[in-house]
Amino acid sequence: MALRKEKPMTNLFIKSLLRKIRINRIITRLLGTQFHTNINRIEIDVTWNCNLHCKNCDRSCRQAPTQEQMSIQQIQKFVFESQQNHKKWEQIRILGGEPTLHPDILAILKILENYKNFYSPETKLILISNGYGPIVHSILKKLPKSIVIKDTVKQSPDQSTFEPFNIAPIDLPGYQQTNFLNGCWITTYCGLALNRHGYYPCGVAGGIDRVFGLCLGKLQMPKEPSEMLPVLDACCRLCGHFLRGYFIPKEKRELVNQEPCSPTWKKAYQNFISHKPELPFF
Ligand code: SF4
Numbered sequence: 001m002a003l004r005k006e007k008p009m010t011n012l013f014i015k016s017l018l019r020k021i022r023i024n025r026i027i028t029r030l031l032g033t034q035f036h037t038n039i040n041r042i043e044i045d046v047t048w049n050c051n052l053h054c055k056n057c058d059r060s061c062r063q064a065p066t067q068e069q070m071s072i073q074q075i076q077k078f079v080f081e082s083q084q085n086h087k088k089w090e091q092i093r094i095l096g097g098e099p100t101l102h103p104d105i106l107a108i109l110k111i112l113e114n115y116k117n118f119y120s121p122e123t124k125l126i127l128i129s130n131g132y133g134p135i136v137h138s139i140l141k142k143l144p145k146s147i148v149i150k151d152t153v154k155q156s157p158d159q160s161t162f163e164p165f166n167i168a169p170i171d172l173p174g175y176q177q178t179n180f181l182n183g184c185w186i187t188t189y190c191g192l193a194l195n196r197h198g199y200y201p202c203g204v205a206g207g208i209d210r211v212f213g214l215c216l217g218k219l220q221m222p223k224e225p226s227e228m229l230p231v232l233d234a235c236c237r238l239c240g241h242f243l244r245g246y247f248i249p250k251e252k253r254e255l256v257n258q259e260p261c262s263p264t265w266k267k268a269y270q271n272f273i274s275h276k277p278e279l280p281f282f
C-alpha cells in the first residue's frame with residue numbers, strides 16, 4: 001500500500017499561521033469571514049444509527065449512540081419545500097450515521113429520485129456508506145442505479161485520517177480572540193445539512209446540536225447563507241474541525257488514536273447520558 005506523502009512542515013506551519021491570523025476577530029472584521037455556507041448543496045443525515053462506532057466520529061455515533069432517524073414525511077417535506085423555493089440542488093448527499101441502516105432507505109431514495117427525475121435532472125444524488133458488514137453490503141446492492149454510491153470502505157473504528165473531533169476550540173488557549181463565524185471548508189464544500197431537527201450550515205453542526213441540545217436547527221429552508229451565521233457561531237466554537245492546522249501531523253495521529261475529549265465535550269456527553277436533550281422537529 002502506498003504511503004501518503006506528507007506535506008513539508010514549513011508549508012503546514014505557514015498554512016496554520018495564516019488560518020490563525022485569518023480567524024482573528026480584527027482581521028475578520030476587515031476581510032469578512034473566510035468560508036461561506038454553500039446553499040446550493042445539501043447533506044441529509046437520515047439516521048444517526050451506525051454499525052461502526054468510529055473514534056472521533058463527527059456525528060458522535062460512538063459517544064452518544066442513538067437509533068434516531070428522519071421520517072419519510074420529513075423527506076417529503078424537504079422535497080416539497082425545495083420545489084416551493086424553486087430549489088434545484090447541485091447535489092444532495094444522503095448520509096448519517098450509516099444511511100443504509102434506515103429501515104425506509106429505499107422509500108427515501110425513491111422520493112429523492114422522483115425529485116431529480118421530474119423536477120431537477122441535474123441534481124446529483126450521492127449516498128455515503130461506510131461499506132461495513134454484510135447487512136450494509138446487501139442493502140447497497142439493492143440501491144437504484146441513479147444513486148451514486150460513495151463507499152468509504154471502513155474496516156474498524158480506528159480512522160487514521162480523521163481529526164480529533166471532540167476538542168472544543170473554546171477549551172484551548174489562543175482561541176479567545178477568534179471569530180467563529182469563519183467556519184471551515186466543510187460548510188463551503190458539503191453545503192447545508194438537514195436532519196430530523198432542521199437545517200444547519202453543515203452536518204457536523206447538526207451532530208453537535210443533538211448532543212448539546214442548543215435547539216439551533218432552522219425549521220424552514222434557509223434562503224441566504226447569512227441565516228446560518230448564528231448556528232456557525234454557536235457550533236464552530238465546539239467543533240474539532242475548526243482546529244484544522246492546529247496540530248502537527250505526528251501529534252494529530254497520536255491524538256486521533258487516543259480520541260481526546262476536552263472539558264466542554266466531556267460535560268456535554270455526561271449530560272447527554274443522564275438527560276438526553278429534546279429538540280424541536282423539522
Ligand atoms: S461510519 Fe461514519 S457515521 Fe458511522 S461511526 Fe464511523 S464516522 Fe461515524
Ligand code: SF4
Nearest residue numbers: 184202204236239242
Ligand atoms: S461546525 Fe465544524 S464542520 Fe461545521 S463549519 Fe464549523 S468548524 Fe466546520
